[in-house]
Amino acid sequence: QVTLKESGPVLVKPTETLTLTCTVSGFSLSNARMGVSWIRQPPGKALEWLAHIFSNDEKSYSTSLKSRLTISKDTSKSQVVLTMTNMDPVDTATYYCARLSMVQGVDVWGKGTTVTVSS
Amino acid sequence: QSVLTQPPSASGTPGQRVTISCSGSSSNIGSNYVYWYQQLPGTAPKLLIYRNNQRPSGVPDRFSGSKSGTSASLAISGLRSEDEADYYCAAWDDSLSGRWVFGGGTKLTVL
16 A cells, blocks of 8 residues: 655744655655655645656756755655745645656645644 | 636536536647546545546546646536535646646535
8 A cells, every 4th residue: 555644843934944754655766657746735725736756866846946945865764855945934835745656647645744834 | 826727616416417627738738648636625635537537446437537639627427425625637747847737726516
């Protein structure tokens, strides 16, 4: 069974850096046809793709957030980490990590973690 | 503002067939597969349709997808109360080094 679980702080202050970890099970981050995406959803708003990383370490970022995002993976720990710098209250959202399959696209999602940005 | 355009709302009565549209451009829907997600209140999105019209195992055949040019549609037949949810389309976009793009979501109400 494929599962993904997000972890990280519930509350961050403006200007701080957010670090989120996605721990996966049921598939390997070294699988040639797999990757992991990060997607967020502000309260009451639409989904917004942030970044993804593939098994070959190929990365892609949202053009509007590229300067603030870094995605990386630790295959031995089955973890993908997303950092976002200079957090602002508008970054308050539920952050999801999800498996990215070459066949089924973004197919399995974690339950999400809610991050509030407030002083 | 989302790259893919969906109507903000849709509605139907139990048993009816409803469709939700998704409009994009040549760099996303026009040249790549379309995916559809269902998000029940308070839960994570769930994949409904992949590669335009394929259903993952476990998704009822009441849900179907189609694509034509730079637009796509999700159809739900035999509407049920448990179908009340937000629905999102998504596609890969070839511009700017590649990225995933989502629609703004459509809230489906079962009357």
